[in-house]
Amino acid sequence: MNYIMLQDTFYIAALIGLSIPLGIYIYKVMNGQKVFLTHALAPIEKKIYKLMGTTIDEEMNATQYARSALLFNTVGFVFLFFLLVLQGIMPFNPEGMKGTSWHLAFNTAASFISNTNWQAYAGESTLSYLVQFSGLTVQNFVSAATGIAVLFALIRGFVLKQKKTLGSFWVDLTRATLYILIPLSFIVALLLVSQGVVQTFSPYKEVTTLEGGATQIIPLGPAASQIAIKQLGTNGGGFFGMNSAFPLENPTSLSNLIQALSILLIPAALCVSFGKAVKDSRQGRVIYITMMIFFIAALTIATLSEQYTAPIFDGVTFSGSMEGKEVIHGVGASALWATVTTAASNGSVNAMHDSLTPLAGMVTMFLMQLGEIVFGGVGSGLYGMLAFVLLTVFISGLMVGRTPEYLGKKVEPFDMKMVCLIVLAPPLLTLLGTAAAVVMPDSTSWITNSGAHGFSEILYAFSSMGNNNGSAFGGFYANTAFTNIAGGIIMLLVRFIPMTATIFLAGNMAQKKNVAAGEGTLSTSNMLFVGLLIGVILIIGALSFLPALALGPIADFYGTR
Numbered sequence: 001m002n003y004i005m006l007q008d009t010f011y012i013a014a015l016i017g018l019s020i021p022l023g024i025y026i027y028k029v030m031n032g033q034k035v036f037l038t039h040a041l042a043p044i045e046k047k048i049y050k051l052m053g054t055t056i057d058e059e060m061n062a063t064q065y066a067r068s069a070l071l072f073n074t075v076g077f078v079f080l081f082f083l084l085v086l087q088g089i090m091p092f093n094p095e096g097m098k099g100t101s102w103h104l105a106f107n108t109a110a111s112f113i114s115n116t117n118w119q120a121y122a123g124e125s126t127l128s129y130l131v132q133f134s135g136l137t138v139q140n141f142v143s144a145a146t147g148i149a150v151l152f153a154l155i156r157g158f159v160l161k162q163k164k165t166l167g168s169f170w171v172d173l174t175r176a177t178l179y180i181l182i183p184l185s186f187i188v189a190l191l192l193v194s195q196g197v198v199q200t201f202s203p204y205k206e207v208t209t210l211e212g213g214a215t216q217i218i219p220l221g222p223a224a225s226q227i228a229i230k231q232l233g234t235n236g237g238g239f240f241g242m243n244s245a246f247p248l249e250n251p252t253s254l255s256n257l258i259q260a261l262s263i264l265l266i267p268a269a270l271c272v273s274f275g276k277a278v279k280d281s282r283q284g285r286v287i288y289i290t291m292m293i294f295f296i297a298a299l300t301i302a303t304l305s306e307q308y309t310a311p312i313f314d315g316v317t318f319s320g321s322m323e324g325k326e327v328i329h330g331v332g333a334s335a336l337w338a339t340v341t342t343a344a345s346n347g348s349v350n351a352m353h354d355s356l357t358p359l360a361g362m363v364t365m366f367l368m369q370l371g372e373i374v375f376g377g378v379g380s381g382l383y384g385m386l387a388f389v390l391l392t393v394f395i396s397g398l399m400v401g402r403t404p405e406y407l408g409k410k411v412e413p414f415d416m417k418m419v420c421l422i423v424l425a426p427p428l429l430t431l432l433g434t435a436a437a438v439v440m441p442d443s444t445s446w447i448t449n450s451g452a453h454g455f456s457e458i459l460y461a462f463s464s465m466g467n468n469n470g471s472a473f474g475g476f477y478a479n480t481a482f483t484n485i486a487g488g489i490i491m492l493l494v495r496f497i498p499m500t501a502t503i504f505l506a507g508n509m510a511q512k513k514n515v516a517a518g519e520g521t522l523s524t525s526n527m528l529f530v531g532l533l534i535g536v537i538l539i540i541g542a543l544s545f546l547p548a549l550a551l552g553p554i555a556d557f558y559g560t561r
Contacts, residue, residue: 023272
């Protein structure tokens with residue numbers, strides 16, 4: 001246990017230490033300031049704008065910004081859909097993979113453009129190299145860049161005074177991709193290759209095993225380049241069906257640490273960027289502390305549950321629940337990864353979540369059900385958290401009979417309508433999807449277990465899709481027409497309703513003038529506000545999901561004691 005505590009402490013310290021300089025760098029990039037890569041990348045940036053028919057100083061209002069973001073993602077969806085359906089006649093397909101069914105293509109395209117990366121298939125037996133690197137990997141980059149772009153549109157809404165424009169979506173998208181995601185992915189990919197993560201266009205290899213002389217097919221492919229951006233962009237998914245539990249995707253303890261750090265690195269850094277952008281680092285620090293409190297609490301519960309509530313077999317109690325875990329990672333690294341991947345909207349796994357103890361499984365579910373705001377997705381996690389900040393300010397204002405303010409801007413009825421769309425869309429769609437799946441006649445054939453644990457498998461799946469996470473318990477059979485279609489629709493709605501609402505919230509905020517803080521203005525930069533914010537988040541989460549959790553993991557916990 002001491003080793004696990006040391007590992008977790010080192011992880012948190014490394015995350016904080018790396019996120020601060022990266023956050024400052026991201027702020028400078030998105031603000032158009034010179035950075036050390038400007039000399040090399042500025043000419044490329046200008047050529048990209050010329051190719052797109054835009055300029056670096058283009059300005060868009062909220063409607064134009066939202067239209068551009070939706071149009072860009074629509075084109076990406078259509079391209080990826082047809083790439084999946086037609087992969088059988090495309091090049092870079094050494095294993096002769098056939099095109100997917102239309103409903104699986106719909107689900108996968110919806111999943112990857114929405115930064116969910118939910119996968120109802122095993123990559124090595126379903127997708128060609130072409131789809132992996134030109135379809136999925138590209139969407140890993142641009143979906144993450146879209147989240148960063150929308151976040152900075154919202155930040156400008158808080159900063160600008162009586163302006164009708166928010167910058168340019170195309171400029172924000174380009175800068176986020178070119179200066180942030182590509183360089184970081186290049187570094188992480190090289191580190192992963194150094195640890196033995198596969199990166200090749202060679203066909204699969206047939207080898208003879210050491211035991212019994214049998215033959216085995218070893219899947220290969222250009223994996224490291226996709227794994228790097230899937231973690232950094234909080235996309236998740238996996239090149240291989242076993243995800244980061246597969247030896248060629250995550251072969252060593254160091255590769256495990258690199259990937260786990262990559263998942264939370266940019267979301268944590270964006271808290272620093274936010275503080276710099278609004279010219280008050282305390283505001284970013286409050287959000288960072290709130291996220292970290294949730295993360296540490298969840299990590300503690302998950303680790304203790306996995307270590308001390310292991311199942312008893314034939315009267316023998318084991319120290320730590322190793323079911324569904326790789327020996328190289330053990331209980332500690334598996335619990336850490338499970339917490340990290342569901343705190344962020346990542347969804348990659350290095351252990352079978354279906355084998356987690358009930359309380360650990362509940363923690364991973366609840367982190368998603370909060371709306372993926374405990375660090376959350378790249379960009380989307382922070383703008384989701386800012387919606388909760390505005391909700392907290394609004395509730396506090398009602399309590400004292402004063403018009404609420406945040407960062408010098410009055411929070412008015414239109415703003416709260418947009419906040420409600422951001423906050424309520426994920427839980428509503430999650431519960432609707434779960435309810436629809438449970439009443440389907442074939443639902444019992446989709447789950448591995450019966451009873452409370454079987455319900456948990458369905459609840460987890462729709463919590464994952466309904467919050468753009470992408471992980472799965474593993475005991476839920478997802479590749480059905482119902483799940484593919486319903487899940488695809490949910491993933492699209494839960495991504496683009498809050499995103500569009502965020503852009504219009506930003507546009508409305510930008511048009512307001514600043515108001516001077518008075519004696520009655522609620523401070524949003526102290527620990528009292530941290531407590532208020534945590535309370536509001538827990539109330540929303542508890543009211544939305546406590547009944548469902550009681551039927552699933554809580555009932556499962558008491559049923560296995």
